[in-house]
Amino acid sequence: MSPLRSLRTLTEPAPAAAPIAPFPMNAASRALEQRVVAQAQRGDGRITLALLQELGLGERGAERLLGDWRVRGWVLKDPARQNAHYLTPKLEALVGNRETRETP
Numbered sequence: 001m002s003p004l005r006s007l008r009t010l011t012e013p014a015p016a017a018a019p020i021a022p023f024p025m026n027a028a029s030r031a032l033e034q035r036v037v038a039q040a041q042r043g044d045g046r047i048t049l050a051l052l053q054e055l056g057l058g059e060r061g062a063e064r065l066l067g068d069w070r071v072r073g074w075v076l077k078d079p080a081r082q083n084a085h086y087l088t089p090k091l092e093a094l095v096g097n098r099e100t101r102e103t104p
Helices: 003-011 027-042 049-054 059-072 089-102
Strands: 075-078 084-087
Touching: 027 049, 027 084, 027 089, 049 059, 059 075, 059 084, 059 089, 084 089
Parallel strands: none
Antiparallel strands: 075 084
């Protein structure tokens, strides 16, 4: 490769990365949200990979869900508590509002 070609490659913008698909929001995922929030609220609000796996997700699915929820602001890592994931009021309110709306 010529030096000019490699310089041109460095000055061209990088191709845009494909967007990451969010975790699907369907009836099954809404039911999962409700189960996760209920389980976490029974404890100290911590959401672990083990909890998500107990609720039926595989390891990768659990990691993907936590990542998506972090992006949405539904869970936060708390450095004061060993970087564990904890529910945010945003997710608790969202799940609470859905339960209220769906009640006849």
